[in-house]
Amino acid sequence: MNTSTQSIPQLTRSRRRLPSELTILLVLVGISLTFEILGWILQGQSFLANTQRLAIMILQVSVIGIIAIGVTQVIISDGIDLSSGSIVGATAMISMSLAQASSFPRALYPGLTDLPVVIPVVAGLLVGIVCGAINGFLIAYSRIPPFIATLGMMVTARGFAKWYTKGQPISFPTDSFAAIGKGLAPVLIFLAVAAVMHIVLRYTRYGKFTYAIGANRQAARVSGINVERHTVKVYAVAGLLSALAGIVVASRGLTAQAGMGTSYELDAIAMAVIGGVSLSGGRGSIPGTMIGMVIFGVIISGFTFLRLDAYYQEMLKGVIIVAAVVADVYRQRKRVKS
């Protein structure tokens, strides 16, 4: 008798299990309802039924959200990026210095005023790509842990931003540069970035490689993936998105300061982790991070709404970040158990 005469098992194509994003969505709903109830009790008004508040909240988190999208793919590849906030500062300075209007008498480069908007934008993005690529090179080829490499970039890029004008802010951009961050533009930019990255992570080879490297670096290498080259790309993309965020912040604020973006990296990492991106790599998604971002925003705006002291807010933010990581660890452990 021949084994191949046996019927071959049929594989079904259904995906039965609920996506993990759903759990995070439930957390969001729970938190929102809590603030709603507390609102009626403590403030005598609704938290959710205030579209203006929600619009402000989304605007606030969108800029960091752009960074979180880049950070998401870094964490999925089992890395971390601490340099995003400093890259925001550095790019804000550079692009603003090339975006000044000639009507301003004390421009940094008096010969380079009223330039077309693409020049400051492209220059800023290039700075981000270069910083990110340096991170990636260090991590991939000299085997420095991502934490250390990007910590180095964090300090260096911040130092650069301060040195650039010896600490002086730069202001008065052209109207076209100022338009980048006006009104709801940051939200639209964020949505576009998120949509593109979602498609990239799900349907392209770049995405597949990112997950594979994060899940098992050795196995990825043996599968023929050029792990080093891909790592450089991932960090360069993260740098690019931090730079984009820097340009948006500078444009929206009509000014650039060396201290811009301080601690954005932590908020971005927190959004990703709250959204279910696993710090041990290989797991997470853009929809997850987007929900994580909204949760983050709801919490901040909810605290403000409840008139919680700013200092308490900051402390509670720390608690929330730790709680998100604990939840991640717990999820891992539960997975191992059964």
Next chain:
Amino acid sequence: MVSPGTAAAIKRVLEATEADGLLAIEGIRKEFPGVLALDNVQLRIRPGTVHALMGENGAGKSTLMKIIAGIYQPDAGEIRLRGIPTVLKSPLDALEQGIAMIHQELQLMNWMTVAENIWIRREPKNSFGLIDHSKMVTMTEELFARLNIVLDPRAQVSELTVAQKQMVEIARAVSYESSVLIMDEPTSALTDREVEHLFSIIRDLRERGIGIVYITHKMNELFEIADEFTVFRDGKYVGTHSSKDVTRDDIIRMMVGREITDMFPKIDCPIGDVVLEVKNLNIPGVFYDISFSLRRGEILGLAGLVGSKRSNVAEALFGVTPAASGEILVNGKPVTIDSPSAAMSHGFAFLTEDRKETGCFLILNCLENIQSALITRSHVNAGFVDQSTVTKLAEEMAAKLRVKTPNLYETVENLSGGNQQKLLIARWLLTKPRILILDEPTRGIDVGAKSEIHRLITALAAEGVAVLMISSELPEVLGMSDRIVVMHEGHVSGVLDRAEANQVKIMDLAAR
């Protein structure tokens, strides 16, 4: 004085023990989302016996063992230890009740030493309450001396070969001095010599009254070591027999529900030109002056004992750890292979030995695992993966290899060991290699699927693929290979033709 009531109770327990043996499992059921892994199964382990648990890949063997070791909780059923109904709440609980387990997948901590791995949580302390490292080393040496294991207790586990790691696992399990010892495929990474060694350890434990549960897919081991065996099929209990009363074919019929006769379906196919030529390949301290050639349509076996560095040669050929010197010629042209992707561009594929470390993406799904190598060179347009085609190819290959999974979107860590191995084979077969290197291809694979995989390998050879196969199972090497290169401690000690090769000659060359 013992009161009459107590005496009666003791008598009851003793009687129950008599009937139950050491460990009795009854009516166990375990369901995972979408999979009924165990359905009303039973098992009885008597002290001083080796009880083999048999079944196809995914039959539920490891799941039951994990229940006995306190890792999973059963949905229903009873576990009686010496006649007393017991709940095993956690692995620690099971250990304390005298149940130790050697897992199918290695569970060692790579960055710690051998001694630290063995005595974890039970480290000897000095008078300051700190860990006494020298005592720990001595204890390890004593343990190794008793078990005849030659290994440095201070060596870091990440430096060991898979077989050495397996021996450490065995030593650790024995060190618990448990009354029930579970061994889930302990020999899948061992060559005959270590298997013999393990058997002598097992016989010694059996003598001392320990009950051993032994899982294996190697039929000859069953008759050599097992006293009794139980068969599961698709999560159901089929039967328990004494191994004296049955033949190999009986067992296979019980396991598979059909007959499998041609185990090594070797087809004689024309052997063509030399595809791969290896000249004086060296990695100082690992292997020396490795030279051989491989032709189109040829299956070249690579045999040797553990420590013969067969796997290192394979890794060098595929660029995982490139060779320090020597030449590799593909189709007569010298090539530089400094990374796996370079090797793949010359038509190589490489199934690694250690599926957990270098094989599977455990947290990703089956599809991602199968397609990972394929999409590095094809089926990608402008960066986008041609997912519908790739999915179709993956589904076909998974069905051909009889991968048992609810669907391809199942996370791979939920698959049984043998099914994980099948996914890795599928991964490499899909890349349509010209030179296929297989390191222990049928590790942990059941008899039915094994002959299917052998058939596939032979069919590939018939299509002109050159195959280099490392295997610790001599019957497999002898049955499949056209020629056999035997290695001994990093050197090629001989090359045998299919016609002249036999077990004795191979062992002679391998052991010197």
